[in-house]
Amino acid sequence: MKFIKPKDIENLYDTLDTTEQQYLLAGGTDINVQINNGIIRDPNIIYISHLKELSGIEETNNEILIGSTTSFKDVIESRIIKKYFLLMYNSLQNFASPLIQTSATIGGNIANGSPTADVIPILLALNAKLLICSKSNKREVPLKDFFTGYKKNVMKNNELITKIIINKNAEQKYQTYYQKVGSRNSLAIAKVAVAGIKKVVKEKIIDIKLAVGSLNEYPRRLFKVEEYVTGKRLTEIDFEKVEELLNSEITPISDFRSDKEYRYHVCVNLIRTFLNE
Ligand SMILES: Cc1cc2nc3c(=O)[nH]c(=O)nc-3n(C[C@H](O)[C@H](O)[C@H](O)COP(=O)(O)OP(=O)(O)OC[C@H]3O[C@@H](n4cnc5c(N)ncnc54)[C@H](O)[C@@H]3O)c2cc1C
Structure with missing residues (x-):
């Protein structure tokens, strides 16, 4: 195993272009588990969490840009997130535990691509986009188009997520909804998660975005x-x-956390509840 700490963002892009069998390490809360369990063998680990260009939350005229290595602690303590995205602010308060919140990053949660990742259904409901960069290219990918299979996504080997982009008005004048069903409130992996926003005018739903987690190979x-x-x-x-x-x-599955019938019925009930609100 080799550890590489790029001295700046340009050096990171050069390193990504020239290194084989590479894995980024942001907070390390997923990848360290995978290394310890032997799922990832003999990797070249590239640290990214010290690079200031990748972290922090900025406001532009129309959008909020969240740096990919922003920790969940910084997300849930952000005045900007509280002002514009109460759905995200409220939903992530119980993410993992206070200790994990200080290391775990929003970009790591997305890139790791677990079906149970908490932030992905919320960002899908907010119609977020990802800024994906390499040395020679920058592209915006809607989060809804990012995943291609179980823990698979559209990123190339020399690319990384640099920012998560959300329109400032994404949840303005919308009713919002989030339910994560787990074995307990914190330090629990979701058995089912539903996030949604809807705009209702004269009792008619005129716009709705609904997203689920833990029910398919990716949210x-x-x-x-x-x-x-x-x-x-x-x-x-x-x-x-x-x-x-x-x-x-x-396509709910049965596993050690839950069975597929339970997941299905809970999902139906949560969606019915949100639609009836
Ligand atoms: C005790 C414990 C409790 C947890 N509880 C929860 C929970 O309640 N909910 C939940 O959703 N998750 C939970 N997790 C999982 C984990 O904390 C999150 O998924 C976290 O957000 C991962 O971020 P990280 O920065 O630690 O990622 P890392 O482990 O550093 O990286 C994860 C993966 O993403 C890649 N990566 C990281 N950053 C980028 C980037 N910018 N661009 C491209 N690829 C990148 C890495 O190469 C790696 O493959 C828990 C983990 C632990 C150990």
């Missing part, structure tokens, strides 16, 4: 359910139809 939006309920009054929604569409969009 995802429920586009078919969204499309079906958009433009409908609550009284016009056929919940059997919602269940049918949901069935085609989620």
Whole structure:
């Protein structure tokens, strides 16, 4: 195992271009577990959390930019996040434990790509984008298009996530919803998570974004359910139809945390609750 600490961001990009079998280490709360368990063998570890360009929360005219190595502690203590994204501010208060919050980063949670990652459904509901950079290229990728399979994503070997970008108005005038169901309130991995925002005018849903975690190989939006309920009054929604569409969009599994029937029924109930609110 080799450790590399780039001296600045340019040196990081050069290192990414020239190193084989490389893994970034931000807070280390996921990757250290994978190294200890032998899932990752003989890696070249590249530290990134000391690079100031990658951390902090900035406000521009229309957007909020969150540096990828911003810790969850800094996210939940940020006045900017509290002002613009109460959904994220409230939902992440119980993330892991206070100790883990000081190291774990928002970019690490996304890049690690666990189906249970807490921040991904919230960012999907807020329609976030990722700024992905390499030495020679910068591109914005909507988070909804980032994952391609279980722990797989569109990033190339020499790229990293530098920022998470959210429109300032993403949840303005929307009702918001988040439920994470786990064995206890903190230090618990989600069995099911549902995040959503909806705008209702004269009792009609005119816009909705719904995302789930722990129900597929990666967290995802429920586009078919969204499309079906958009433009409908609550009284016009056929919940059997919602269940049918949901069935085609989620693939819950049974594992040591929960069984698939439980996950399915909890998901149906949470979505029904949000739609009925
Ligand atoms: C005790 C404990 C409790 C936990 N509880 C929770 C919980 O409640 N909810 C939850 O969602 N997670 C939880 N986790 C998982 C973990 O803390 C989070 O996923 C965390 O956000 C990962 O961030 P990190 O900075 O530590 O990532 P790291 O471990 O440093 O990196 C994780 C992966 O992402 C890659 N990576 C990191 N940063 C970038 C980047 N900027 N660009 C591209 N790739 C990058 C790394 O190469 C690595 O593959 C827990 C972990 C532990 C050990």
